[in-house]
Amino acid sequence: MPGTCAPLATRRSCLAGAVSLVLLVTGGCASDDGDSGAASTATSSSAATATASASAADSSTGSSAAVLSTAQALVTLLDDTQKSAVMGERTQANLAQWSNLPDELFKRAGLRMDALNDQQRAGVLSILKAGLSADGYRQVVAVTTADGVLKASGGIDLDFGADHYWIRILGTPSATDIWTVQYGGHHLALNLTMRGSTMTLAPTLWGAQPASYTDASKTVEPLSGETTKAFALVDALDATQQKQAILTSEIREIVLGSGQDGKTLAAEGVKASTFTDKQRTLLLALIEEWITTVNSGTAESKLAAAEKNLDRTTFAWYGATTIGQPIYYRVQGPTFTIEFAHQQGQGANAGGITHIHSIYREPGNDYGAELSS
Amino acid sequence: MRPTSVLTRCAVAAAATAAGLALPAPPASAHPLDQLVQQVYLTPAAASLEVEVGLTPGTLIAAAFARTIDTDGDERFSTAETAAHAVALKKASSLLIDGQAAEIAVTGANYPPYDLLAAGGATITIHATTPLNADSRQVAFSDHYEVAASSIVQMAVSLSSDATLTVGDITHTRDGRTITVQLASGTPARAGKATPTDLRSSSAGTDMKARMFGALRSPLTSPWSLLILIGVCALLGAFHALTPGHGKTLLAAYLVGTEGTPRQAIMLGGVITVMHTSSVLLLGTAVLLAGHYVLPGILIPTLEIAAGAVVLILGVRIARRRWSALRSGNHDHDHSHGHAHDHHDTPGHSHSHGGSAVAVLDAGRSPKTTSAPGKTKTGFREIAGMGVTGGIIPCPEALSILILAVGLHRTALGIAMIVAFSVGLAAILVGLGLVLVTARTTILAIKPAGNRWFGTRLPMLSAFVVVTLGLIMTVNGVLHAVDESQLT
Numbered sequence A: 001m002p003g004t005c006a007p008l009a010t011r012r013s014c015l016a017g018a019v020s021l022v023l024l025v026t027g028g029c030a031s032d033d034g035d036s037g038a039a040s041t042a043t044s045s046s047a048a049t050a051t052a053s054a055s056a057a058d059s060s061t062g063s064s065a066a067v068l069s070t071a072q073a074l075v076t077l078l079d080d081t082q083k084s085a086v087m088g089e090r091t092q093a094n095l096a097q098w099s100n101l102p103d104e105l106f107k108r109a110g111l112r113m114d115a116l117n118d119q120q121r122a123g124v125l126s127i128l129k130a131g132l133s134a135d136g137y138r139q140v141v142a143v144t145t146a147d148g149v150l151k152a153s154g155g156i157d158l159d160f161g162a163d164h165y166w167i168r169i170l171g172t173p174s175a176t177d178i179w180t181v182q183y184g185g186h187h188l189a190l191n192l193t194m195r196g197s198t199m200t201l202a203p204t205l206w207g208a209q210p211a212s213y214t215d216a217s218k219t220v221e222p223l224s225g226e227t228t229k230a231f232a233l234v235d236a237l238d239a240t241q242q243k244q245a246i247l248t249s250e251i252r253e254i255v256l257g258s259g260q261d262g263k264t265l266a267a268e269g270v271k272a273s274t275f276t277d278k279q280r281t282l283l284l285a286l287i288e289e290w291i292t293t294v295n296s297g298t299a300e301s302k303l304a305a306a307e308k309n310l311d312r313t314t315f316a317w318y319g320a321t322t323i324g325q326p327i328y329y330r331v332q333g334p335t336f337t338i339e340f341a342h343q344q345g346q347g348a349n350a351g352g353i354t355h356i357h358s359i360y361r362e363p364g365n366d367y368g369a370e371l372s373s
Numbered sequence B: 001m002r003p004t005s006v007l008t009r010c011a012v013a014a015a016a017t018a019a020g021l022a023l024p025a026p027p028a029s030a031h032p033l034d035q036l037v038q039q040v041y042l043t044p045a046a047a048s049l050e051v052e053v054g055l056t057p058g059t060l061i062a063a064a065f066a067r068t069i070d071t072d073g074d075e076r077f078s079t080a081e082t083a084a085h086a087v088a089l090k091k092a093s094s095l096l097i098d099g100q101a102a103e104i105a106v107t108g109a110n111y112p113p114y115d116l117l118a119a120g121g122a123t124i125t126i127h128a129t130t131p132l133n134a135d136s137r138q139v140a141f142s143d144h145y146e147v148a149a150s151s152i153v154q155m156a157v158s159l160s161s162d163a164t165l166t167v168g169d170i171t172h173t174r175d176g177r178t179i180t181v182q183l184a185s186g187t188p189a190r191a192g193k194a195t196p197t198d199l200r201s202s203s204a205g206t207d208m209k210a211r212m213f214g215a216l217r218s219p220l221t222s223p224w225s226l227l228i229l230i231g232v233c234a235l236l237g238a239f240h241a242l243t244p245g246h247g248k249t250l251l252a253a254y255l256v257g258t259e260g261t262p263r264q265a266i267m268l269g270g271v272i273t274v275m276h277t278s279s280v281l282l283l284g285t286a287v288l289l290a291g292h293y294v295l296p297g298i299l300i301p302t303l304e305i306a307a308g309a310v311v312l313i314l315g316v317r318i319a320r321r322r323w324s325a326l327r328s329g330n331h332d333h334d335h336s337h338g339h340a341h342d343h344h345d346t347p348g349h350s351h352s353h354g355g356s357a358v359a360v361l362d363a364g365r366s367p368k369t370t371s372a373p374g375k376t377k378t379g380f381r382e383i384a385g386m387g388v389t390g391g392i393i394p395c396p397e398a399l400s401i402l403i404l405a406v407g408l409h410r411t412a413l414g415i416a417m418i419v420a421f422s423v424g425l426a427a428i429l430v431g432l433g434l435v436l437v438t439a440r441t442t443i444l445a446i447k448p449a450g451n452r453w454f455g456t457r458l459p460m461l462s463a464f465v466v467v468t469l470g471l472i473m474t475v476n477g478v479l480h481a482v483d484e485s486q487l488t
Helices: A008-026 A033-039 A045-057 A064-076 A080-086 A118-131 A134-152 A224-236 A239-245 A277-291 A296-308 B005-016 B062-069 B079-091 B114-118 B204-217 B223-242 B248-255 B262-293 B296-327 B377-391 B396-407 B411-446 B448-485
Strands: A166-170 A179-185 A188-195 A198-200 A204-208 A213-215 A218-220 A314-319 A327-333 A336-343 A352-361 B036-045 B048-057 B093-097 B105-110 B124-131 B138-143 B151-157 B165-173 B178-185
Touching: A064 A080, A064 A118, A064 A166, A064 A188, A064 A198, A080 A166, A118 A134, A118 A179, A118 A188, A134 A179, A134 A188, A134 A204, A134 A213, A134 A218, A198 A296, A224 A277, A224 A314, A224 A327, A224 A336, A224 A352, A239 A314, A277 A296, A277 A327, A277 A336, B036 B138, B036 B178, B048 B062, B048 B093, B048 B138, B062 B079, B062 B114, B079 B093, B079 B105, B079 B124, B138 B151, B151 B165, B151 B178, B223 B411, B262 B377, B262 B396, B262 B411, B296 B448, B396 B411
Parallel strands: B036 B151
Antiparallel strands: A166 A179, A179 A188, A188 A198, A188 A204, A204 A352, A213 A218, A314 A327, A327 A336, A336 A352, B036 B048, B048 B124, B093 B138, B105 B124, B138 B178, B165 B178
16 A cells, blocks of 8 residues: 555555555446446535536636636635746646646646635636536536546545646736646646637546446436447448448557647548548537537637548547447547547456546647647 | 667667657556557658657556566666667567568667656657658558567557658558558648647757757758758757756866966867767767677766766876965966966876866966977876866767667768767867956956965865865766666
């Protein structure tokens, strides 16, 4: 256990065993069985708070101006030490400091939500509401709440949880210059970059574990649409298209995860130019699911670009085409790259459909690179 | 790809000089938990094919995987261990270009700390490159690397903004361990835009280093491009000299207490340039020919000890001589009008330190002296000795250039780049020396009353600092040598 691995030099090594143990004990990556077990613990205080805030976000519209004002408002709520912790230089090294690892295994920077008071936490959530759509904000809350569910399901604490998410502002919040808000932790890495009225979420890591849980008697699936709409599309392909779409070798992890900024993948899979109208509609619906996490004003132009370039879009798949099976898929267009991967370990540690990693990127536009020139 | 001996040695050297390449350490992904994820990115760029391999062990197998690299079980990764691992990885890969086996040169490696990798919180990254002609039509890369735990091998093609070939069909075979990429002429229609400079690199030095490596892989289109490349190399050497280290403290400490001349400073620069170039060539050649038996990780500490010892000895000599001069009252020797001094028994000497230090001779004379030590046999020997200590330890950047140049069969260009790099490095150090020499003379001219301080206390203080720095260098070298000796 981490607590018994006192010397720093050996602590991380001990963690390897600890991780093994926690996963074996909790079945954190195990099976659907874990979900029901986790359900009774889903209403931890942090999760409840976050859920309540999510409801409040429904009416928010969001814009870069709103992100700016809410960020500036948050800064006024912080003391000097907190300000220096949350504000950072917008360097590539700082921008890239995110991961899908828990805090015990990955050093994050900024301010963690559990270190803030209620007013400050509300201030952070206000920034997210301003930058995201109502659906996007609900998705954030569902992802972070899932981390609380996973933690409450027992096992060794690797320093993750519903309130183990960090806020960081890189660059100076400004109405004209480029700056970035980061909000992330174990299964989420939001990178919200603004310049003037333009904004991008690229890159943003969306994860979920458990991918389905019960909260207040309701089933919550943070990445439900991203899952079901992909199956709907692959099932709508004809045999020839499916053969083109399905990769000949297995992919178990997203290819452009953390540490892979600046890369643009060559197209693989079936070309959307071969799609029927119905298939095109299903593809657009899937893309929309990803793009509309950002506020509506931003999403509108990004959706228009995606639709305009639909013929230059490709769809690749690995895994069974029956929903409920672990899969990998990738949708690529000139203006976006989407990857989704069920974590597919073996034996007792199989993640399967209860554990998702996914990423949204825009080729050449990580952290608003196109906005900065 | 044929795992030729030269390539293997390239891998050794490149891994050993990975720190110099300053590759950013990427964060790791944590899953799958019980497998080693081998992620390969092939990038057809302008005139080259770039290969990046990332190894991420899942948390359940990370400790066991880390132990396979940490062969002596000390829970640390030594240069020799990571080099051996890079060689194993290199040997387990192969590349075919248009059906022909192609050589590939490892240009960099990043190994995270042992404990972080063992905990499943890090990724090993290896970078390699091979020339790619404009008429190449197919590349096939295979990864046969096996570990005790099961692996998942994922391969992808990454697009480069400066590519001159279009990527066509991509096929994966042998459980993903082989990727075959069809290529065609023309700029890729969907190539990603280059990451802006401000996001890709935070320093001019890093940018220029990338240009140097890029230039090695690209054909030179005109004499002008060669000149520009040489200029860039010299600038990189200059920037490198401005980074911490390189004996600037020693230089300053020494010069404020001595009376070097501009001529001596310039002579010294020449010696350092020749020495640093020779050192890179010799060490590079040794690594390429003797491979595993001449590891820079062992040789460099030895050189550090030697250079440190020379500085220490010189420092002690300076201190003794100045102390004797003080005791005999023959210390107030730098009058504003300048004249020759009574130090012909110890006619000036010098020192430097490992990492390309420079210093100007302790001439014991005014700038107007007519018998500067550089003109005497003894003085010249001392300048040479000083240059040796200043240039004997090759910079990793320069060594990397040579090894990559050999791997790409562009040795002559690589040597030219190294000479330029050394000149740039020496120029900065000599320039600093000249500034200090001039400043000292100017201060004395303006304020002759300062003579007492300059003539008595400062020379002794500077000698003491030189001795101390020599001691630190030697001890550091010994500590490094002890570290490395545990691995062999």
